[in-house]
Amino acid sequence: MQTVQRYIDKSGSPCLLITPRIVALHALGWYTQYEQYHHHMQESISSNGKKHLSEDTYRSIFKNMRSGVAYQKIILGSKNEPIDFIFIEVNKAFEKILGLKRDDIIGKMFSEIMPATKESMFDWATFYGKIALTGKEIKFEQFLKDVGRWYVVSSYSLEKEYFITIYDDITERKNMEDSLRKAYDTLKATQAQLIQTEKMEVVGNLTTGIAHEIRNPLAIVQQSMDYLKKKIRKKDKDILFALSSAENATKRATEIVSSLLAFSRTPSKEISPESPNTVVKNSLILVRHAAERNHVKVITRLGKTIPKVRIDKIRMEQVLINLFMNAIQAMNKGGRLEVTTRSGKDQARQRCVYIVVEDTGPGIPSGVINKIFDPFFTTKKVGEGTGLGLYVVDNIIKAHGANLAIENRTDKTGVRATITFKA
């Protein structure tokens, strides 16, 4: 509750004792402070007892407001359209925002003070013109590059063609919001990675159990066939065909189980900072013979200052070998396997490391490019591929918090696989 007492001080000046103290008139409200405030009344008290603030007091309040305030008049063109505006009065805080002295602002056109904005896309004259002509209030946030600060700008009109703009500095709040948003994004990413790891662990345990249960009966089938092969009459071709078909099917089933196991292993426990170039080199050694057999020339462009990335080396080699083998198998009549490592920044300006695997094969048919990561999807002949290769690869990449993009090259024929790691 505010109380006001009037009294005359020793020098004979009329005074107000206000409790609590009103510190400053602020654009967004009154700021109060709980202490007594003796205010020398420079204004007169009229005969009916009402006080009238002097113009000096008003001026002083306006001049010293923490918010930047400007009083402006819109300039109309020949068709009564807003073409510019002129500054009539500004306060100290506004001078600071513009970085100009009051005398260099008052009586000047906006286009004179800010000539750069004339070329910019935004038409401030029309924008403020609406406020000055319609009396419609507006409030928005604006970043002023020159001072490097954020403001909430409120603008309204008290008289046609005139308008007031009030600038309140919200840079601290913006910075806080920004760091909060960044912390939230990091938290979200970490949470997503945790969920992924947890999911992988659940799937991993489940798969290990299932794999064990499947391998045991497969072992019986295998041993049964081995026994029968020895015991049956060798001349019966149909029986031999049936047995070898069953044997091939057992082999395929075993491969599928192995691939599922490879996918389900979580990498989190063996993650350490590794050089992407070393992982690429190690993986290439293992596909050298396959490349030679298909007359595929291997070209490497390994960046010299690639930072280390936190990966499970063994799993990442598995990923690269899979990508290399897909490329080599796609070039059965020869071609080039190109492997590039480089570092750079992504769209969010975050530092990244890229491993790019390219081939000069026929590319992926457009109808199937959306299915390549689906489990059990394969374009290879029955028995040649399990359809789990890229599914496993994609899951390993995701478990690393990395990204894999596979696309047809537009510059020439072939496929480009890009792995992106956050550095």
Added chain:
Amino acid sequence: MEATKILMIDDEKSFCQLVKMNLEMTGRFRVYVANDGKEGLKAVKKIKPDLILLDVVMPKMEGVEVLEALKKNERFLAIPIIMLSARTDDATKIKTSSLYADRYVTKPVSAEALIEKIDEILNIGKKP
């Protein structure tokens, strides 16, 4: 030539029977079977095998425990042991290897590949 005595410790009875049939068909092996770890340890004492085929996941006593018990016993520590299991995880492989299992073979395995492994171990130390 006397047949090589092989003890197979595995809870999958039909698998044991089939491996026994395949190995004995060659005329070079005599295969004995035990269906759990405890029974397996008793059979080792009784049969004194030349080689053991040992499963990992078994009721009553796990293969890793059987392996440990055998390798700690001076009378049996020289018997070669091939782990024959459907478990493919690195942890089990590393554990059995650190307990001095001679080989780790994952199921399913062909009779031919299994005999190859057995011969490989039995020929170690023998003159060419």
